[in-house]
Amino acid sequence: MNRPRLLTSADQAVLPLLIGIDLGGTNIKIGLLDEQGTVLADLAVPTEVSEGPAKGVRRMAAGIDLVLAQAKCSRRDVARIGLATPGSMDIPAGQLLHPHNLPGWFNFPIRDALSKAAQLPVTFANDASAAAYGEFWQGTGRQYHSMILLTLGTGVGGGIIIGDVNIVGEQGAAAECGHVVIDTRDDARVCPCGGLGHLEAYAGATAVVTRTQEALDAGRRSSLTDQLAGGETLTPRLIAQEAEVGDELSWEIIETTARYLGAGIITLIHVINPSGVVLGGAMTFGGAGSTLGQKFLACVIDEVQTRGLKVTTRDLRIEFASLGGDAGYIGAAGLARLDYLKQSFQTPRVEQ
């Protein structure tokens, strides 16, 4: 499972630093990392989407100066910036296309704008790919040779890394793990993307809430009914809370979600045959630190082990992500590091 490191420790002393940026609809996370992936400084600034992309880029550049000041470094110490943004995007062109989370930032040439503002070269990546690379480089996937990340949130996103290579696809749309088909019936659930029977239509947070509401509407008894009558909103968090105090329907919903995820994971591992699958995002029902999260994970693993091809499941690891909301900027910095190393191997590197 161990993979060769790209550089020996002797090389690391001469390598400059990296900036990772994860641009979200609410916050911009910025981190300063060394070549080994250690975070030297980080911060989050509000995105203020409504102010538009030009001001957003200026805010990123100011944020870069702040993290550098925190670590008592200057821009000259930095080799490269990695910028992760939500899709849709045109990676070769360095452009945002129509990111749902960034209304008003459509068709903006963000890579070159940031490069100009910060006076540094920029590696541009999808945020899910960056998070996958972050977990692969510094998180749960540290010991993997290849990895699939599933991010469980409102939707289901993902990233695929094979031997330090980020699988991006011809239009930058590979690893759309929420859009594997798990049901071909004509009455299969409709995905937010319009597709029929996609994993996201069953295992995204929106789908989990819908399935629960349907069960309640059909007359299923549940302590959720009292919570909702008391003014609570139906969310995966509320479902997790009620499952923890023994509500049968709530646990059933979580278990079925695990089963759907298992079906999607089986398909993914039969296509990629990776070292491991990592589950990240907000909707992990408590995650690694909770009994419920561990029970949820055990159901996912059981589904995959019971129904997957043995050759692909025998040595497979399925684990929770470990970097939380930092995976995106750490991975963006990691992808920038790869681009920097590629350049360094192409032209003789001058020792400083």
Next chain:
Amino acid sequence: MNRPRLLTSADQAVLPLLIGIDLGGTNIKIGLLDEQGTVLADLAVPTEVSEGPAKGVRRMAAGIDLVLAQAKCSRRDVARIGLATPGSMDIPAGQLLHPHNLPGWFNFPIRDALSKAAQLPVTFANDASAAAYGEFWQGTGRQYHSMILLTLGTGVGGGIIIGDVNIVGEQGAAAECGHVVIDTRDDARVCPCGGLGHLEAYAGATAVVTRTQEALDAGRRSSLTDQLAGGETLTPRLIAQEAEVGDELSWEIIETTARYLGAGIITLIHVINPSGVVLGGAMTFGGAGSTLGQKFLACVIDEVQTRGLKVTTRDLRIEFASLGGDAGYIGAAGLARLDYLKQSFQTPRVEQ
């Protein structure tokens, strides 16, 4: 869609030849190719599985001498052999494990045995991967940057190539395209591998025959009934024949098969986002040269275009394979060429 060639024409003059071998349960196909992929000579010898692997390897070595003699070449003109075999196999170890089609050849170290017998280095590959690389290098996928091959036969196999890299997986079990899950119902069809709801359980030749028999047993009227009463066996070929003369059930079965394949392809392109998907194998209902085959392909394309994510389907090509049964040995030679080129780039190459 064009991809850079690895070598310029100036390099080609000095490059030696390649041998490609496709080991099947019935025949061993052997070809001699130049670096550009032109087949200089080829032949097929019977595998004679029952005589065991040691004799099989001697038969391969003798076959190599025959193709060399056909082309008036010697072993010194050959850089490397590419050997494609059916799974299961351990690629890093160069061993057959338990190939269903080769009973008695279990756990045999075939790569080194062939290398010793032929006195040439051997690149070892799965036959579906090799066929995929063959179509990518010299067939339908010539202009693609990345490709998925689906081989439609008794089962559904596959191969994935991304930018000249063959995706093999951690245990050599990537691209098990027949084992993407397309139905998660508890009463989903059981795959020959034991899994529930896999594509192969719906769209493999065995499944197509089963689905047809079920419809006949349920009392569906069809000209197939007369054919079967007349002593014919129910096969995809017979179903195609009856569909061609207007049998409604036969066409319905083919159309549904196309729809199932479409569901599997949607999942695959949402994971890989390739330039193209190529359909090969025996069960293409007539393939490129027939009206029925084209109608079948049109249904697959319609299903994918209607239900796939637009970003992944917009520029996607879905086409029939063009190398037929030669794809395996051509691809094996192509993979051997890649290994030879890798070596050549690692050590200075001496001009001859």
